[in-house]
Amino acid sequence: MMFVTLYLSSSLLLALHALAAAASGAVDIAVYWGQNASEGTLGETCGTGLYTYVNLAFLSTFGASRAPLLNLAGHCDAASGACASLAADVASCQSAGIKVLLSIGGGATGGYNLSSPADAQAVAAYIWDSFLGGSAATPRPLGDAVLDGVDFDIEAPSPHYDDLARSLTSLFTNGDAAGRKKKYVLAAAPQCPFPDASLGTALGTGLFDRVWVQFYNNPPCQYASGGDVGGLRSAWEQWTASLPSATVFLGLPASPDAAGGGFVDAETLVSEVLPVVESAANFGGVMLWSRSYDKDSGFSVKLHGILQNRDDQAKVMALEMVRAKRNIGIGADTTSTYFAQWLYEHLDQFCDSISDIQHGFCSLSLAQHAADGASPQMTGAHGRSAIGSQFGGAVLDATVQGEATTTASRKSIM
Ligand SMILES: *[C@@H]1O[C@H](CO)[C@@H](O)[C@H](O)[C@H]1NC(C)=O
């Protein structure tokens, strides 16, 4: 580390900072599907390639001796067995690596609750046998599909959801009749005021893997349309700190019509909100309500596009660092992209140690970077075309390829 900190050129310092501002990588999107037939089939939804998780909305009737009912609105009538044909769609989603979960609850809050721990256990057994790895004789509403887990979208306070989480987890752990174990996901969709009135106790079990917090319909903690992220930030910090064993998603409406408030357009999400939420170690991605609104608004298409551009921008930064590295003569240039990757992965260490010798570096802005003339082509380069006009993708890759360092010199840098 000392070797590098002593010899870093100002251009590399600036590039390091700019890279910090341009975090790289795609963001996973979870979506709810099932409440509007015009959103297209489940198979089409997965076929868009936009989503990593699809929550089937909803098992809207269960508990307190009710006959459980899957409600997929106009898609199919589960009561008559007509949803069994969805098994093929579920299989196509799963073969594309997309996890399909059964979401229980939803906005029709009169249709569900749990009356006792035994009731919770019975509901868990029903879900296990009807949608997951169980094989007791019950009608399987989705035919032979074995879903990937269960999402709690509980919007009416009631006790015993912690019991339900424990019962499901124990069924997951025991596996199916043949002892086969699959990694099932336990997810939940609390509202953003912390703690959640309906799910707080269940989440307190620590059993949930994915928690998509609804940052909408709740003015105190949702993004404020004037641009204030303060309420969102403080709720986000509480949520992420309270769920160390889960990954936490930022739940958003996919269009202004999808909720009573909390919509953030995709550009603002990337420039103002993601920098706030991505700094949490357990940030998992974005959840959208719902496929229907997303299909109409094109929100996630736009989001993926902007993130791709951001990724390109980070690559340009990496290239600049590689060039700076060549100028300061660390190691021998060879044939891998290791140096750029390594710098990117260790950026925090660089910032820390550089701060020791050159105080204030980490607060330099990208605008200043451009103004210094270190890299004028970065000015306003927020689009693929702007970057592309300076560095065609292939040229960029080839250049990074040619200028980066070996594993051996990587070790010597460290
Ligand atoms: C379903 O989606 C269509 C098309 O976006 C919309 O016009 C309609 O209002 C939606 N229906 C419901 C019940 O939300």
Ligand SMILES: *[C@@H]1O[C@H](CO)[C@@H](O)[C@H](O)[C@H]1NC(C)=O
């Ligand atoms: C659950 O719902 C049933 C039927 O609506 C009601 O009688 C019961 O009081 C509810 N129990 C709880 C614990 O909310």
